[in-house]
Amino acid sequence: MPDQSVDVDEITMAFTTRINGINHSVDVDGDTPLLWVIRDVLGMTGTKFGCGRALCGACTVHMDGNPVRSCAIPIERVGDAAIVTIEAIGETPAGKNVQKAWLDLEVVQCGYCQSGQIMAATALLAANPNPNDDDITNAMSGNICRCGTYLRIRDAIKAAAQSLSPHIQNG
Amino acid sequence: MSLVPRSRFKAESGSLSRRTFLTASLAAGGGLLLTLKLPLSAWGAASGAGPVDLNAFVQIDPDGTVRLIMPYVEMGQGTYTSISMLIAEELEVDLSQVQYEHAPPNDKLYANPLIGFQMTGGSTAIRATWQPLREAGAAARMMLISAAALDWSVDETSCQAAKGEVIHLPSNRRLSYGQLAARAATLPVPDKVRLKDRKEFTLIGKPAKRLDAPAKVNGTAVFGIDAKIPGMKIATIAACPVFGGKLKSVDESKALAVKDVTQVVQLEDAVAVVAQHMGAAKKGLAALEIEWDEGRNATLSTADIVSQMEAASQKPGVIARNTGDVDKAMAGAKIKLDAIYQLPFLAHTTMEPINCTVHVKKDSCEIWVGTQVMTRAQSVAASITGLPPEKVTVHNHLLGGGFGRRLEVDFIGQAVKIATHVDGPVKVVWTREEDIQHDMYRPYFFDRISAGLDLDGMPVAWHHRITGSSILARFAPPAFKNGFDPDTVDGAVEPPYAFPNVLVDYVRHEPPGIPTAFWRSVGPSHTIFVVEGFIDELAAAAKKDPVEYRLALLKDVPRARAVLQLAAEKSGWGQDLPDRTGRGASVQSVFGTFMAQIAQVNVSNEGQVHVERVVCAVDCGIAVNPDTIKAQIQGAIIYGLTAALHGEITLKNGRVEQSNFDNYRALYINEVPNIDVHIVDSAEAPGGMGEPGTSALPPAIVNAIFAATGVRIRKLPIGKVAVKAG
Numbered sequence: 001m002p003d004q005s006v007d008v009d010e011i012t013m014a015f016t017t018r019i020n021g022i023n024h025s026v027d028v029d030g031d032t033p034l035l036w037v038i039r040d041v042l043g044m045t046g047t048k049f050g051c052g053r054a055l056c057g058a059c060t061v062h063m064d065g066n067p068v069r070s071c072a073i074p075i076e077r078v079g080d081a082a083i084v085t086i087e088a089i090g091e092t093p094a095g096k097n098v099q100k101a102w103l104d105l106e107v108v109q110c111g112y113c114q115s116g117q118i119m120a121a122t123a124l125l126a127a128n129p130n131p132n133d134d135d136i137t138n139a140m141s142g143n144i145c146r147c148g149t150y151l152r153i154r155d156a157i158k159a160a161a162q163s164l165s166p167h168i169q170n171g
Numbered sequence: 172m173s174l175v176p177r178s179r180f181k182a183e184s185g186s187l188s189r190r191t192f193l194t195a196s197l198a199a200g201g202g203l204l205l206t207l208k209l210p211l212s213a214w215g216a217a218s219g220a221g222p223v224d225l226n227a228f229v230q231i232d233p234d235g236t237v238r239l240i241m242p243y244v245e246m247g248q249g250t251y252t253s254i255s256m257l258i259a260e261e262l263e264v265d266l267s268q269v270q271y272e273h274a275p276p277n278d279k280l281y282a283n284p285l286i287g288f289q290m291t292g293g294s295t296a297i298r299a300t301w302q303p304l305r306e307a308g309a310a311a312r313m314m315l316i317s318a319a320a321l322d323w324s325v326d327e328t329s330c331q332a333a334k335g336e337v338i339h340l341p342s343n344r345r346l347s348y349g350q351l352a353a354r355a356a357t358l359p360v361p362d363k364v365r366l367k368d369r370k371e372f373t374l375i376g377k378p379a380k381r382l383d384a385p386a387k388v389n390g391t392a393v394f395g396i397d398a399k400i401p402g403m404k405i406a407t408i409a410a411c412p413v414f415g416g417k418l419k420s421v422d423e424s425k426a427l428a429v430k431d432v433t434q435v436v437q438l439e440d441a442v443a444v445v446a447q448h449m450g451a452a453k454k455g456l457a458a459l460e461i462e463w464d465e466g467r468n469a470t471l472s473t474a475d476i477v478s479q480m481e482a483a484s485q486k487p488g489v490i491a492r493n494t495g496d497v498d499k500a501m502a503g504a505k506i507k508l509d510a511i512y513q514l515p516f517l518a519h520t521t522m523e524p525i526n527c528t529v530h531v532k533k534d535s536c537e538i539w540v541g542t543q544v545m546t547r548a549q550s551v552a553a554s555i556t557g558l559p560p561e562k563v564t565v566h567n568h569l570l571g572g573g574f575g576r577r578l579e580v581d582f583i584g585q586a587v588k589i590a591t592h593v594d595g596p597v598k599v600v601w602t603r604e605e606d607i608q609h610d611m612y613r614p615y616f617f618d619r620i621s622a623g624l625d626l627d628g629m630p631v632a633w634h635h636r637i638t639g640s641s642i643l644a645r646f647a648p649p650a651f652k653n654g655f656d657p658d659t660v661d662g663a664v665e666p667p668y669a670f671p672n673v674l675v676d677y678v679r680h681e682p683p684g685i686p687t688a689f690w691r692s693v694g695p696s697h698t699i700f701v702v703e704g705f706i707d708e709l710a711a712a713a714k715k716d717p718v719e720y721r722l723a724l725l726k727d728v729p730r731a732r733a734v735l736q737l738a739a740e741k742s743g744w745g746q747d748l749p750d751r752t753g754r755g756a757s758v759q760s761v762f763g764t765f766m767a768q769i770a771q772v773n774v775s776n777e778g779q780v781h782v783e784r785v786v787c788a789v790d791c792g793i794a795v796n797p798d799t800i801k802a803q804i805q806g807a808i809i810y811g812l813t814a815a816l817h818g819e820i821t822l823k824n825g826r827v828e829q830s831n832f833d834n835y836r837a838l839y840i841n842e843v844p845n846i847d848v849h850i851v852d853s854a855e856a857p858g859g860m861g862e863p864g865t866s867a868l869p870p871a872i873v874n875a876i877f878a879a880t881g882v883r884i885r886k887l888p889i890g891k892v893a894v895k896a897g
Contacts, residue, residue, distance in 0.1 A: 028430070028431060028448065028450065028451070029429070029430045029431070029450070029451070029454065031450075031454070032448070032450035032451070032454075033450055035450075036448045036449045036450035036451075037448075037450070039448075039449070040405055040447070040448035040449050040450070041447075041448050043399055044390075045390070045393070045396075045397035045399065046389070046390020046391065047390070048394075048396075048522075048523070048571075049396065049449070049524060049600070050522055050523075050524070050603065051603040051831055051832050052453070052602055052603055052604075052831075053603070053831055053832075053833070055831055055832040055833055056522070056603075056832050056837070058522060085390065086389065086390035087389070087390045087391075090389055099388045099389060102384075102388045103380070103384055103385060103388060106378075106380065106381060106384065106798055106799075106802065107384075107388075108247075108381065108383075108384050108387040108388065109247030109248070109249070109802060109803075109806055110245075110246050110247030110521075110522065110523070110569070110570060110571050110572045110573075111247065111383065111384075111386075111387030111388075111392055111569070111571070112394060112521075112522040112523045112571030112572060113522045113571075114387050114388060115390050118388060136840075137840060137841045140839075140840045141839045141840055141841045142839070143839070143840070144522065144832060144837045144838075144839060145522070146520060146521060146522045146572050146574070146810065146837060147247045147522075147572065147806045147810075148805055148806030148807070148808065148809030148810055148838075148843075149802070149805075149806065150809065150838075150839075150840040150843040151805055151843065151845075151846060152802070152805075153840065154840065
């Protein structure tokens with residue numbers, strides 16, 4: 001990828017951010033949280049606003065594969081990191097399996113937090129295809145679901161892990 | 172919600188026994204259009220906007236699609252799926268053939284017959300649609316069969332409907348519903364329909380996949396906050412931090428200096444910053460120095476409110492029930508107990524923060540929102556803009572949680588006011604801080620309860636006095652009569668137990684400086700905690716096992732007995748547990764559903780409460796979509812547990828002290844117990860399912876803490892109560 005993150009026009013403070021493999025130029029203040037760039041400036045509404053303070057995980061996206069809370073990442077700190085959102089996560093093996101497990105186990109209720117839950121779960125499985133209960137707890141303990149779908153989230157992550165690596169026993 | 176009258180010990184609360192009136196007509200495009208005229212329940216007629224002409228619509232298109240206009244909104248409870256199942260079952264179509272669309276706001280056409288206006292809440296949707304939608308499906312099926320029989324010139328009895336087709340059995344000829352719809356529309360609606368026996372159900376009672384799930388796992392589901400209108404601005408708001416206060420002054424220039432901020436809007440009691448995106452709106456709002464006239468609540472604290480309530484609770488209230496002679500029975504009792512139970516103000520914290528998008532034009536107004544009360548959204552906009560209601564269009568969306576918060580239209584009115592100052596559409600989004608500090612709260616309750624026991628330890632007298640806000644008096648004034656609020660006392664007036672002498676009275680006390688509203692499990696969110704906590708105290712005073720004690724008092728209520736016995740059995744009730752670990756029970760009959768829960772709790776020496784397991788047994792009548800029922804109960808238990816452990820809104824200097832999830836806690840995955848749900852097979856009509864799991868949970872927890880430690884907790888949340896060892 002060519003580096004398009006350096007914009008010569010410092011007065012407008014434009015930023016180029018690579019989201020789901022596509023470069024987007026946005027002209028916003030550098031301290032604008034990535035969340036609002038994604039949702040309001042670019043109109044990709046799958047990523048959700050929940051608390052604005054990285055307390056609930058609804059806004060979770062991947063930044064170079066790591067789950068981050070986009071409400072707490074200023075756009076000026078994104079640089080040329082690759083951002084992936086819920087809209088594209090199904091194109092990864094882990095994301096696809098997580099989404100399928102979510103449907104198979106009927107995880108969702110209101111569904112509002114589930115983009116963030118799925119992004120957190122996918123990052124976990126991409127890094128650790130065979131998580132045990134503690135791994136799941138550690139990876140998912142920043143994501144709030146007020147409908148209380150946690151038990152199914154746990155089961156769905158295990159099911160997704162199983163379908164990703166069927167030869168491995170869940171710990 | 173217990174806006175619905177109920178009769179003692181019966182689960183048919185608010186059921187519709189009268190026949191649905193159906194009419195058929197030819198739909199545009201050649202389909203069959205069925206309109207349903209539903210009788211309002213007596214309650215619905217009393218509390219609502221007037222008679223309902225036509226209530227729900229089912230249409231069969233020439234391509235065979237069954238279209239359902241859905242007056243009930245989806246906020247996670249699975250209602251789109253369960254209601255679609257009702258029509259599909261009798262119509263003999265696959266669930267995948269049913270499409271639904273949000274109904275527009277119209278109380279005349281889409282009133283909830285149990286409530287009297289177009290509202291989703293109170294666990295009423297299935298109860299309201301159970302009979303009429305199955306009747307509509309059955310009538311349509313019979314008309315389609317008649318149409319086919321006429322076409323083939325054969326006897327109807329030789330035809331059968333299955334999977335969207337009518338089949339002539341002897342010849343195996345088939346016609347699809349789409350082919351038959353236009354002809355069926357010309358036929359008379361049958362006078363009598365035969366509904367399936369439950370043994371014949373092919374959909375009802377079997378887990379069905381949620382129709383709304385696929386869009387909720389790939390980011391395409393559109394909630395109110397996701398509305399995208401060309402030219403739309405984003406606004407965020409600061410209302411006066413003290414309820415009832417007004418805006419004194421604000422220098423707009425600091426916000427206007429922020430890049431992408433376009434406008435500052437001053438309302439009487441709030442300031443909104445309008446921008447190209449929420450990031451700029453928040454930054455602009457943070458830059459403002461706002462002066463408030465805080466008004467008369469400027470020094471108010473929770474302690475002030477509680478002491479007022481305590482004083483109010485000294486005097487008798489409006490009598491909600493008076494059976495036998497409590498005074499006389501109490502005088503003759505061998506053991507007397509009395510206690511004070513208190514429950515805090517609670518916020519809803521739906522995951523989707525409060526938001527509403529509005530475009531006020533010269534002659535009309537458009538609103539994009541997720542609301543449980545479509546027509547109220549329309550009328551509040553009409554009254555603010557001065558437009559006739561029919562000029563206000565409301566586009567309803569998926570709700571990112573409701574829990575009662577989206578039964579209110581305060582934020583819709585506020586957004587409309589802001590929009591009247593903005594050229595073009597504006598989406599008003601509250602921050603989480605605004606959501607928690609300007610919610611409308613589950614009321615604080617201050618209950619006095621006393622009982623007298625006979626020589627055997629069984630209750631001879633029971634007196635429960637409730638003091639707290641009446642939400643109903645504001646929300647549905649016609650339903651609040653002579654000081655009596657049937658919701659606030661629901662669960663207390665008719666506990667399932669055989670008490671010979673019962674007095675329940677209600678002291679309405681509206682707290683100053685804090686608005687109140689319905690919260691998941693509504694009235695019983697408070698009453699069940701008190702009743703089930705206190706019955707446990709009675710059992711302890713009688714030195715009896717708390718489950719056995721309850722069962723002895725439930726001998727005339729077999730469905731309550733059955734769920735309690737089942738939950739006890741599945742929980743291993745009576746089996747030994749480690750030190751400082753205990754089990755606690757609750758049982759209830761509310762929302763037309765019987766439920767028992769057994770919680771298993773460990774309390775550390777330092778007082779840390781760890782809920783290990785909750786076992787729930789439920790008899791909700793016929794379980795329409797059993798997997799959704801389990802999901803609702805799992806979620807409702809976690810909602811109740813969150814409140815029991817942590818939930819508390821407090822005021823200091825008139826301001827809500829909590830602000831976000833760090834100090835108004837939600838449970839995370841690491842704090843969630845194992846939850847086992849057991850559904851009792853039942854032939855009764857369906858009961859409500861969204862609420863019951865929440866009200867049943869907190870008493871089971873405090874009763875388990877008592878079993879584990881001997882400490883009796885009568886005030887929520889538990890978090891601040893010392894249950895340390897020694």
